[in-house]
Amino acid sequence: MMRSRFFLCLMFLFSSLTTLQAYDVEQDIAQIKQVQKEGQGNLAASKAVKQLSQSDASALIPILNSFEGANPLAVNWLRGAFETIASNAIKQNKLPVDQLEKFILDKSKNPRARRLAYETLIKVDSKAEDRLIPGMINDPSVTLRRDAVQRLIDEAKSLEKAGKKDQAKKVYQQALSGATDGDQVKAIVKPLRTLGQKIDLQKHFGFLSNWMIVGPFDNSDKKGYDTAYAPEEKIDFTSALKGKEGEVEWKSVNTEDDYGIFDIAKSISPYKGAVMYCTADFYSPEEQELEIRLGTPNAWKIWVNGKLLFARNEYHRGMVLDQYSVPVTFKPGKNVILLKLCQNEQTESWAQRYQFQLRIARPSGTGVLSQKPESTTQLSP
Template sequence: MRIQPLAAGWVLLVLVGSIRGADSWQALLGTLRAAGPEGKGSVEAAAAWRRLVQADADVLPQVLEAIDGADPLAANWLRTAVDAIAERQVRRGGPLPVKRLEAFLLDTGHDPKARRLAYELLCQADPSAPERLLPGMLDDPSLEIRRDAVARLIQRAEGLEKAEGSSQAVRLYWRALTAARDLDQIRLLARRLRQAGQTVDLARHFGFIVRWKLIGPFDNTDRRGLDTAYPPEEEIDFAATYDGKHGPVRWIDYQTSHAYGKVDLNAALVEEKEVVGYAAAEFRSDRRREVQLRLATPNAAKVWLNGQLLARYPIYHAGFQMDQYSVSGTLRAGRNVILVKICQNEQTQDWARDWVFQLRVCDRTGGGIRSTGRP
């Protein structure tokens, strides 16, 4: 029963005794990157980690870089190694490699979490770093860094508002809103702008689709409807009439006025149990581009883009929150069609009443993308 500790000690002995210099750290990093789920490489990783954390702080940028593309478990080994190396260096009163950490941070091609870690180390070593760097990081792909940059701009705008009035502050609030991705910051900025007499369209900001074609109800008895292909899945013909659950159904125009693009199918179609509804929207893009479709619904759902099924969500009444589901897709240049299928089940409790959804189109950071040619 003592085989595993002996194995770990043997691996550590080999690593300590046979690897030297820059090549040694590369070998240790390779061992940590090889760690994976279900204990894969864990004995070797533990030994390599203990050796690596004895390294000088000059190795920190290489450890951070090793996080790029690493398995989540391997990345965790590497992040904790960064923390341990930096803590040991600070405790000894030694310097961190500030210039190289800053160079790593400013290269946005690196892993966002690794860059955030570099930023925190940099701020620890150089208190001037936030004021120097954050003004240029409002559009940073790291959401954590972007949040700090937005918070700094909000603080600056609040100071201007008190000292000089609202015109300059309003300009900064708008810039911050454009950059913001976190809901709490966006709501704060919308409130500040509205207090200054500005009109803020949050549905537009987030990229929620508010104009839909709706059709239904179709049958969802015994929850069979989610995987039953009704006619809208075979063709999108807005002039067509189909056999629904109780008779003919046809597409209707619908525009939601909800601030966050919520579509209430109970109100728009019919309030009934064991039914299926479809929502379709045309979305125009000025170019081919990768996007995310982010859906929220308490109902079972499917999502298509240009006839391709992107996602299936079979869960009923497990809550509703913005960006509950996210799936990637490719918009083509010109006209695209997004189709959503929303299924209501048989539950009659008050908390199971909702038959609703919201869907937005955004980039990978959550920045809203709007259909071209729309106001």
């Protein structure tokens, strides 16, 4: 009888300690997530990290789950605690490998957390990469998908080197289906075209290549950035507008550039101290949360359906693919995108670029095409 009571007491004590630890883990995580980049909460977060880092392996999944909604600074603190706990668990052979793999395979989880879980798992499971990465060619995690694409690129190169061109072509095509990073796309496209494959990169990336454009409007002394010219009030393709150099009208323009670059300076005129407006329609079959990804060396503002989404008053900082990513919720049917591009009056050679590229993508980076009903036109007043 006494022995039974003793074991019951031990079980109760163990259960209480486990509950207390779980509570402490949750409390520590909550404290860490309150840290701010201005230094607010640093002291409390530092204390919480030290306490959290002493937890056993049962805290690993809760920490990974906590990445969702955490700011970048908090994620760094949480990552530090995770790595400390994981290191100790590996030494003790207590890493929860099955739970980590389940977390990695759950595409709804935070991409950075999934990557951290993967990097931890492969430290103890040499077969995990071959087992997991091939299935991630279209994964929402940019880094995991990049690994999957790179494996295929390497495989295709080996096949091509061995003279197996048809097989190499198929593998390159498979790699392209998941590639969104510019360097990998170039590494795929060049050999594919050599092998005779026609590739529409504008379609692959989701670039908008057909635009209506009007201008120039006055941007002398950079005053045009904050001046609301007529297109900001109403888009009317039938009316002539008062521009910087007289009346201006909307005109249709397009680009055949692989990466959707439209060069205003070369295609229209190298205007200085000027504002140009460009508009295009994007048709969505349903409400979608996507991203407008823009590259331009010029100051800009962008609207969708009359609502200003984002603006940046900065000139000549270079231009790269996906330089800016602006979240947007597209409504079903037609959505009108209006882009305002401002060029200043600098005369240096490096300050002459007046161009842009714009594409529609999922948060993962994969392109999304406009699905225009056949009975409508691409652009309408």
